[in-house]
Amino acid sequence: MHRWRCWCDPRVQAGWPLHGANLFSADVPELEAAALRFMREAERAGHAILSGIALSLGLRATYFRDVYTARPTLLFRIFEYPPAVGPERDEAWGVGEHTDYGLLTLLAQDRHGGLEVKSPGGWIAAPPIEGALVCNIGDMLDRLTGGFYRSTPHRVRNRSSHTRLSFPFFLDPSFEAEIVPLPGHAEGTHPGNGERWDNADLHRIRGTYRDYLLGKVVKVFPELVNALEEP
Secondary structure, three states: EEEEEEEOOHHHHHOOOOOOOOOEEOOOOOOOHHHHHHHHHHHHHHHHHHHHHHHHHHOOOOOHHHOOOOEEEEEEEEEEOOOOOOOOOHHHHEEEEEOOHHHHEEEEEEEOOOOEEEEEEEEEEOOOOOOOEEEEEEEEHHHHOOOOOOOOOEEEOOOOEEEEEEEEEEEEEOOOOOOOOOOOOOOOOOOOOOOOOOOOHHHHHHEHHHHHHHHHHHHHHHHHHHHHHOO
């Protein structure tokens, strides 16, 4: 049994694609308050990180919030990775190599680890640190900074004999935000990503974040094409 919780956001009321009420399990009544608190605090942390990034680029601290994240697109998920078993446990995959779509991902992981990040020297483990969040740069921040900040290729392999839980929070631009480079970081200012896991050229992305995100979603879930209608 589940229960829906809608905060009466006008975007939800208008029927925007990929917007809707939160779904919580009635079997775990304490989950709702914990999840919503985590989202609020992770959003605050994400805005603080973006303020630091803006300052590092010579922009005012509020630039991202003023231009891209006044009404951010937020997503929080809880993933469960089964334990690795059998003789091929070292080759068992949870999630293959990928980069995240948006600006920032703030990830809480349990003590079992399994997250790996691709560095210039190869894959390295990102072991859990108590009280710390992993921060992944997403494709959209790569795009907006002309490659100055690179999106983080990562993957998950749960090699432990225990179930692994991870809690990613995605902080992305407003659905209606125009995807234009930051001042001084237009195309060609900085080198691109080179060869990517998906062969995509991030720096050709145009339009709104809505256009970009819906294009990504329908590639992964083609059956949603007919369901995604204009609000």
